[in-house]
Amino acid sequence: MTDALPLLQAAADSLPAYRDFPLIGSRAAVWIAAEIHLMFAAFVLGVPMFAVVTELIGIVGKEQRYDRLSKEFTRLLLVAYSATAIWGVVLTFGLATLYPRFFAYLLAIFGPSTWVYAGLFFFESFTLYLYYYGWDRWKHGRAKWGHWTLGVLLNVWGTIVMFIANSWLTYMMSPPRDIGPETAPASIKLWHAILNHTWMPINVHRLIANVVFGGAIVGAYASYRFLAARTDEERAHYDWMGYVGNFIAISALIVLPFAGYWLGREIYQYDQSMGITMMGGFMSWLWVIQAFLIAVLFLAGNYYLWVGMGRIPGAERFRPYTKWLLVVLVLGAIVWGTPHTMIADSRELTAMGGSHHPFLGALGVMSAKNTAVNLMILTTFLSFLMYRRANIRPVVTWARTGTRIQGAMFALAAAIVLFYGIRGYFVDAIVRIGYSVYQVGAVLACIVFVTAIDVMMARGAQSLGAIQWGKMPARSQYALFILAVTFTWLMGLMGFARSGIRQHWHVWQVMQDTSQYAATPALGYAAIMISVCVLIFLSLVAFIFWLGGLAEKSTFVPEQEKEAQRVGH
Amino acid sequence: MWATNLKIVGVVLGTLALYTLIANKIPQVQSEVPRSLTLGANVTPEQLAAAGDEVYRGIGGCTTCHGLGTRAPNLLTDEKGQGPIGARCGRREPGKSCKAYLHEALAQPGAFVVPGYEPIMPDMTRTLSPQQIWAVIAFLESQGGTVDVAASDIPSDSQLSPGASPGNQGGRGIAGGSTDPMTLFRGAGCVGCHKIDAEGGVVGPDLSHIGARLTAAGVREAILFPDATITKGFERFAGVMPKTFGDQMTASQMEALVRFLAARK
Numbered sequence: 001m002t003d004a005l006p007l008l009q010a011a012a013d014s015l016p017a018y019r020d021f022p023l024i025g026s027r028a029a030v031w032i033a034a035e036i037h038l039m040f041a042a043f044v045l046g047v048p049m050f051a052v053v054t055e056l057i058g059i060v061g062k063e064q065r066y067d068r069l070s071k072e073f074t075r076l077l078l079v080a081y082s083a084t085a086i087w088g089v090v091l092t093f094g095l096a097t098l099y100p101r102f103f104a105y106l107l108a109i110f111g112p113s114t115w116v117y118a119g120l121f122f123f124e125s126f127t128l129y130l131y132y133y134g135w136d137r138w139k140h141g142r143a144k145w146g147h148w149t150l151g152v153l154l155n156v157w158g159t160i161v162m163f164i165a166n167s168w169l170t171y172m173m174s175p176p177r178d179i180g181p182e183t184a185p186a187s188i189k190l191w192h193a194i195l196n197h198t199w200m201p202i203n204v205h206r207l208i209a210n211v212v213f214g215g216a217i218v219g220a221y222a223s224y225r226f227l228a229a230r231t232d233e234e235r236a237h238y239d240w241m242g243y244v245g246n247f248i249a250i251s252a253l254i255v256l257p258f259a260g261y262w263l264g265r266e267i268y269q270y271d272q273s274m275g276i277t278m279m280g281g282f283m284s285w286l287w288v289i290q291a292f293l294i295a296v297l298f299l300a301g302n303y304y305l306w307v308g309m310g311r312i313p314g315a316e317r318f319r320p321y322t323k324w325l326l327v328v329l330v331l332g333a334i335v336w337g338t339p340h341t342m343i344a345d346s347r348e349l350t351a352m353g354g355s356h357h358p359f360l361g362a363l364g365v366m367s368a369k370n371t372a373v374n375l376m377i378l379t380t381f382l383s384f385l386m387y388r389r390a391n392i393r394p395v396v397t398w399a400r401t402g403t404r405i406q407g408a409m410f411a412l413a414a415a416i417v418l419f420y421g422i423r424g425y426f427v428d429a430i431v432r433i434g435y436s437v438y439q440v441g442a443v444l445a446c447i448v449f450v451t452a453i454d455v456m457m458a459r460g461a462q463s464l465g466a467i468q469w470g471k472m473p474a475r476s477q478y479a480l481f482i483l484a485v486t487f488t489w490l491m492g493l494m495g496f497a498r499s500g501i502r503q504h505w506h507v508w509q510v511m512q513d514t515s516q517y518a519a520t521p522a523l524g525y526a527a528i529m530i531s532v533c534v535l536i537f538l539s540l541v542a543f544i545f546w547l548g549g550l551a552e553k554s555t556f557v558p559e560q561e562k563e564a565q566r567v568g569h
Numbered sequence: 570m571w572a573t574n575l576k577i578v579g580v581v582l583g584t585l586a587l588y589t590l591i592a593n594k595i596p597q598v599q600s601e602v603p604r605s606l607t608l609g610a611n612v613t614p615e616q617l618a619a620a621g622d623e624v625y626r627g628i629g630g631c632t633t634c635h636g637l638g639t640r641a642p643n644l645l646t647d648e649k650g651q652g653p654i655g656a657r658c659g660r661r662e663p664g665k666s667c668k669a670y671l672h673e674a675l676a677q678p679g680a681f682v683v684p685g686y687e688p689i690m691p692d693m694t695r696t697l698s699p700q701q702i703w704a705v706i707a708f709l710e711s712q713g714g715t716v717d718v719a720a721s722d723i724p725s726d727s728q729l730s731p732g733a734s735p736g737n738q739g740g741r742g743i744a745g746g747s748t749d750p751m752t753l754f755r756g757a758g759c760v761g762c763h764k765i766d767a768e769g770g771v772v773g774p775d776l777s778h779i780g781a782r783l784t785a786a787g788v789r790e791a792i793l794f795p796d797a798t799i800t801k802g803f804e805r806f807a808g809v810m811p812k813t814f815g816d817q818m819t820a821s822q823m824e825a826l827v828r829f830l831a832a833r834k
Contacts, residue, residue, distance in 0.1 A: 177797050178794050178796075227577070228570060276634075282598040285596060285598070289595070293588070478577075478580050481580050481581060481584075482584055485580075486588075489584075489585070504602040513602075518602045520599065524595075527588060527591075527592030527593060528589055530588075530589075531588065531589045534585060
């Protein structure tokens with residue numbers, strides 16, 4: 001390898017730095033290839049995580065419907081997998097031909113890791129095939145546990161593959177500080193480049209985000225099948241599947257901001273000017289759009305739950321509260337979306353009378369925003385709790401006390417969030433940053449303890465009637481589509497933020513982008529690109545799911561059919 | 570089913586259109602690639618100020634701290650009732666004109682630090698050319714004051730020796746080529762952030778006993794690659810120290826400073 005590197009470098013030096021792509025240009029071509037590859041990759045990495053969990057629930061709880069659900073998740077995975085690989089190849093060829101010198105630079109550093117990546121991809125593929133095609137063969141006893149282990153292995157390979165790819169892009173963002181423009185790439189140690197400042201925060205952030213994304217796409221798939229269902233039974237199955245997809249997406253979404261906060265902090269620690277560019281520089285408006293998208297996610301997710309309560313006997317008693325939950329969500333969204341440190345020209349600054357708006361400036365600070373988002377998370381959790389409790393009446397002797405304790409925990413968490421939110425206005429920034437930890441801690445503690453109490457209270461609870469799966473108005477399913485589109489768009493937007501803060505650098509302050517596309521575009525152009533990518537991705541997803549449906553029937557088997565099979569036996 | 574399919578397509582396209590529309594309705598800011606600045610002998614104050622505006626918002630990175638209201642004084646808007654920078658710069662230091670004050674603020678930011686702020690500003694002559702420095706001064710003067718920067722203030726390219734980088738006076742090193750460590754310590758602007766005994770700032774680690782913590786090789790590395798190792802407790806100032814001392818000092822200056830610091834046990 002050491003002999004090959006100088007040759008690679010020599011070849012790179014003789015290459016043209018850039019080539020152009022017809023019509024749309026090289027930047028747009030690579031942007032589309034990278035974005036769509038990433039969307040498929042996120043889906044095929046996220047879905048196995050909860051497929052394995054639902055399979056485990058099925059094994060432990062001896063509930064066949066979870067096993068069927070898990071198999072259906074995996075079937076979606078199978079058809080999406082080849083699309084991931086195809087777009088990965090398109091991206092690689094795009095980079096190699098349009099940005100040859102930069103590509104050669106990366107290969108000179110990361111060459112050996114690409115071989116490991118390719119090797120693991122083989123392992124991952126064959127594990128997936130074994131996992132899916134062995135489903136019915138290894139169905140019982142120890143063989144079933146062996147099958148489940150294959151699912152775990154699939155996740156292990158997938159995670160390592162993602163970590164390797166993450167090292168390449170995080171190196172571009174935060175190369176180790178002793179590496180400069182004059183450093184020969186062949187002299188850079190591989191592990192040194194991999195272990196860069198933002199590698200692990202991105203790994204964790206993407207791991208969680210993949211689950212969110214996978215849940216949302218599965219939810220959209222289920223909602224489509226629900227709308228297309230011909231029988232009540234099929235409708236009931238896909239209603240349940242849509243609910244599970246939404247539950248997974250929203251549950252993981254609640255944790256995601258904490259991982260994002262860690263990533264942001266690491267970016268600031270690596271290079272403060274990069275952090276400020278991201279939050280207060282030319283990208284400052286991006287966070288207002290992000291706040292709007294998150295507001296849509298919270299509202300659509302909660303709306304789906306509230307509408308879903310219509311099919312749960314006993315849920316009527318909670319209905320009067322939903323309007324107040326809506327008020328909290330809307331107010332929270334407004335505060336979160338309030339601009340604060342925006343890039344402004346002299347005229348705008350003069351018109352505003354300072355660097356911040358005299359009234360709105362006070363709402364746009366992190367104290368107010370952290371308070372708003374934590375209260376929104378608490379509100380969403382309350383919606384879930386009401387949904388969970390809708391058709392049961394606890395019979396344990398301490399039920400009333402338990403409910404009061406739960407109420408007190410909510411009140412205490414909200415009070416802690418508000419207290420530190422207000423106090424944050426009166427302390428230094430360095431102290432204020434620490435307050436967000438207390439706010440998040442209070443909310444997480446509330447979620448954990450209230451859930452624990454709820455699980456104990458639900459033991460032996462009196463049922464007020466079974467959930468009438470399938471009796472869901474069609475409008476609720478469109479909410480799931482909006483969730484899927486919004487999650488996908490948000491992923492594109494955050495990808496632009498992460499990549500765009502490098503500005504005119506391929507590798508931050510090491511390798512400058514000198515192409516005609518070096519300027520980082522404004523949000524309007526980025527939004528068009530993101531929308532194009534989302535549209536291509538969703539169209540392909542619809543197409544390959546349709547293709548998958550042609551080849552194989554759904555794992556859902558209607559009762560009549562099952563009966564017929566039994567008779568046949 | 571066709572009606573349902575059309576509705577789904579409508580929801581997807583409608584959602585995408587809404588997000589795209591909102592993103593196109595907000596102010597559009599593109600991050601441009603910094604351009605080198607060439608000023609002719611007949612440059613007007615307006616041209617200078619316009620060029621300075623570009624440097625201020627672009628390569629200068631001034632907006633990173635100025636204008637946020639927390640890290641550094643506001644320059645384009647009022648600061649504590651004294652007006653924007655062009656209106657107040659002539660009154661900052663007694664006997665110093667606006668132009669001289671602004672030049673000092675950019676070239677020796679540690680010399681006068683506005684009360685209430687920390688001395689975190691780097692010496693801008695290390696990253697900006699003299700043309701860019703004077704353009705920024707003209708731009709700042711234009712913010713509520715009168716631009717009196719003239720073409721004669723700006724050294725022509727021929728006055729800089731070939732290959733000279735910003736802040737590097739043609740191979741003589743810094744501080745007039747002196748090898749006296751304390752002269753270098755002051756002349757290189759180290760004093761703006763680091764303290765030796767009673768002299769200096771507190772943005773970077775105290776160097777009074779640096780020799781007890783670092784060997785000569787460690788001191789040399791810290792000067793040449795300041796971000797290679799960040800001293801505990803100073804993580805938030807990572808990236809502030811310039812990485813250009815290796816280019817600016819002569820070898821004998823560097824060694825004199827390294828020996829001096831390594832001996833401070």
